[in-house]
Amino acid sequence: MNTEKLDQVVEELKAIVGEENVITDPALLYCYSADASINQHMPDVVVRPGKTEEVSEVLKLANRERIPVHPRGGGTSLSGSVVPYGGGIVVDMTRMNKIIDIRPADLWCIVEAGVIHADLERELAKYGLFYPPDPASSESATIGGTIATNAGGLRGVKYGTTRDWVLGLEVVLPTGDVINVGTKTLKTSSGYQLCRLFVGSEGTLGIITKAVLKLLPIPKARVRVMGVFDSVVDAARAVSQIFMAGITPGLLEFVDKNAQKAINSWLNLGLPETEAILIIDLEGSTEEEPLKLAPYLERVLKENGAIEARYTSDPEEMNKLYLARAKAYPAMFRLGKPTVLVEDITVPVRSFQKRSRKSTK
Ligand SMILES: Cc1cc2nc3c(=O)[nH]c(=O)nc-3n(C[C@H](O)[C@H](O)[C@H](O)COP(=O)(O)OP(=O)(O)OC[C@H]3O[C@@H](n4cnc5c(N)ncnc54)[C@H](O)[C@@H]3O)c2cc1C
Structure with missing residues (x-):
């Protein structure tokens, strides 16, 4: 954008969102030039809308x-998806951070797109509810961002990804038109599923301003199991066998030796540093349910090559095991190597053994 045009656009943006919500200072623009990847590009201007109408006016102007x-x-x-290649306007949604409504009886809530994922989790917990998608970036990621990326998380093995939990959306289209898609009912079968189209659209179809999210009651009890393996192939086989044994884990994560070492050297969690560990959650609607299932799961793990399998319902111990996976990425980053390249690959369960051998190489 040439300087003259930029000056004119900045003035119009100030009229829409207020002077204090338009950023042109290069030092501050720099903070908006990158995401958590290695990519970077400076925006021309950053705007911080506080309501849907302002987002709409910004998009009309940009259009x-x-x-x-x-x-x-x-x-x-x-993945660099938020880096403003080509310059232009960054629309920072974090001012739109209101939790508008929580309906325990209907099992949904309505939130603005800039609500931080973990803040919503904490608020829902007061009602005995939870929102199943749980990206490990929960303390910083926004609901809008997790919807735009169809984020998954550690609970994905049982609950799927964000797309399965978004009932409705308010979206501002590139023309500035505001549309509502989806529903507030737990079941809908009529018409095109436009709401699902916006989930995972990475900001290419419009800006999400509000979302209706489906909720669940927090399971009454949870037990966390660790299976320790001295062979990646055994661990991979055990994953298939857990499902074949009729067990549906609430979480199932694989942590290899390098990741265990990196996490131990940072958080000193006392992980065994063997070829692989599996971290598995069992959930139940009574206290007894997961405790009854845990010894059975231990047996399945041992029959499939685990050199050790143990379970805990102690919150502190459970959290340590959770951190063993949730902090894997920042732990690798801390090793001080030039960089960490993240690849999220998806493979059928039966190919996991082969893939894990290749990725170890
Ligand atoms: C330590 C760490 C752990 C992570 N763990 C996971 C994980 O377990 N699972 C997972 O899926 N991802 C994970 N991620 C990746 C990332 O956190 C997720 O993709 C997250 O959903 C992005 O949310 P955000 O608010 O930061 O979005 P941003 O990074 O700001 O944006 C991401 C994309 O969404 C678009 N966007 C943002 N807000 C809106 C909106 N309101 N309307 C339309 N488009 C919008 C942006 O343009 C961009 O294309 C992790 C990242 C880190 C750094």
């Missing part, structure tokens, strides 16, 4: 002037 727009939530993307 009229043919200026690229880059919606931004927590900026935790690992």
Whole structure:
């Protein structure tokens, strides 16, 4: 954008969102030039809308002037998707951070797109509810960003990804038109599933301003099991066998030797540093349910090559095991190597053994 046009656009943006919510200082723009990947590019201007109408006016202006727009939530993307290549306007959604309504009886809530994922979790817990998608970036990622990326998380093995938990959306289209898609009912079968189209659209179809999210009651009890393996192949086989044994884990994570070492050297969690560990959650609607199932799971793990298998329901011990996976990425990053390249690959369960051998190489 040339300086003259930029000056004019900045003035119009100030009129829409207020002077204090338009950023042009290069030092501050720099903070918006990157995400959690290695990519970087400076925006021309950052705007911080506080309501849907303001987002709409910003997009009308950008559309009229043919200026690229880059919606931004927590900026935790690992793929450069939030980096403003080509310059233009970054729309920082973090001021739109209200939890508007929580309906325990209907099992849904309505939130603005800039609500931090972990803040919502904490609020829902007061009602005995939870929102199943749980990216490890929860303390910084926004609900809008997790919807735009169809984020998954540690609980994905049982609960799927974000797309399965978004009932409805308010979206501002590139023209500035505001539309509502989806529903507030737990079941809907009529019409096109436009809501699902916006989930995972990475900001290419419009800016999400509000979301209706499906909720569940927090399971009454949870037990965390660790299986220790001296062979990656055994651990991979055990994964298949857990499902074949009729067990549906609430969480199932694989942590290899390198990741265990990195985490131990940072958080001193006392992980065994063997070829692989599996971390598995069992959940139940009574205290007894997961405790009854845990010895059975231990047996399945041992029959499939685990050199050790143990379970705990102690919250502190459970949290340590959770951190063993949740902190894997920052732990690798801390090793001080030039960089960490993240690849999220998805393979059928039966190919996991082969893939894990290859990735170890
Ligand atoms: C330590 C760490 C752990 C992570 N763990 C996971 C994980 O377990 N699972 C997982 O899936 N991802 C994970 N990620 C990746 C990232 O956190 C997620 O993709 C997250 O959903 C991004 O949310 P955000 O608010 O930071 O979005 P941003 O990074 O700000 O944006 C991501 C994309 O969404 C678009 N966007 C943002 N807000 C909106 C909006 N309101 N409307 C339309 N488009 C929008 C942006 O333009 C961009 O394309 C992790 C990242 C880090 C750094």
